[in-house]
Amino acid sequence: MTPNITESLAASKTEFYQDLEEQVQAVVDGQRNWVTNLANTSALIYHGLRAVTGKPINWVGFYLLDQDHASSSSTTPRKDSLILGPFQGKVACTTIEFGRGVCGTAAQENRTLLVKDVHEFPGHIACDAASNSEIVVPLELDGRVIGVIDLDCEVVEGFDEVDQAGLEKVAKILVQTCDWRGVV
């Protein structure tokens, strides 16, 4: 019953993301439950990326579209919100309105935000004062943002374009393979 997923022994970040793609494919192979798959994917990214980069990456996880606060689920118009999903790291904010902070802005604008210094980002939400840089990648299903992958690092410039390209591939795999019941 040991999971059939070999941890990455990558020598470089580029190699790590190549391995990660295969690992995420192994995670979703035969398992469509989004909670299960996002939990295991958070673990793969968190432990793997810390090991290969040596950087103090302190949070890796997901926020999903909050069905109880989606604009279509209420007669009173209100903004879509994100709600905390599976993650690795310390306790986190539970809800984030679209448009607020790095996560909410990436969700609203449906584009990756690579923020080299969070203190220079207008309206940054400080879930953990230790975080200094962040990358947020949207999960897009049929043209709609259904969640985001969020990574925080304790140092500035914790992430770069290699992370962006790798995480965008992971986002695509997850969106296409998971059953999103309860989210959409």
Place this chain on the structure above:
Amino acid sequence: MTPNITESLAASKTEFYQDLEEQVQAVVDGQRNWVTNLANTSALIYHGLRAVTGKPINWVGFYLLDQDHASSSSTTPRKDSLILGPFQGKVACTTIEFGRGVCGTAAQENRTLLVKDVHEFPGHIACDAASNSEIVVPLELDGRVIGVIDLDCEVVEGFDEVDQAGLEKVAKILVQTCDWRGVV
């Protein structure tokens, strides 16, 4: 937007679990989403218990009743299964049949299993070869097991009756306060 949850600065494990009860109450206060609440509770237990005990606790998380494999959801009789939920630690097994390993046995028998040496437990499932002791506490809703809290430690005798009492209280709070849509 910093979460309104103060991390435990407990001097002893007994004190830690007293604080944990309050922290879990704060997590579930105004938030009923089970994914969100179990994700934050895993983080509170994992980081807090490692800090207060100094023990190499390497996995803290939840398995939930798998609706796609529940005995009532199929015309062919089959056993209930657990499916991986939010956790802190390395990649884990995704599904566990009721009756298999420590998690599956605790779920089937609806009782806490405090296993001081996993290698002496018949049918132990080695998700992580580094684990040597384990405690599993059922989540019981209306007389039915809907999931388990699972903690692993790299040393034998990683957990004791103080953990059992504390985790059983946390299980009760979570069962009573979360909305279990998608699980039951």
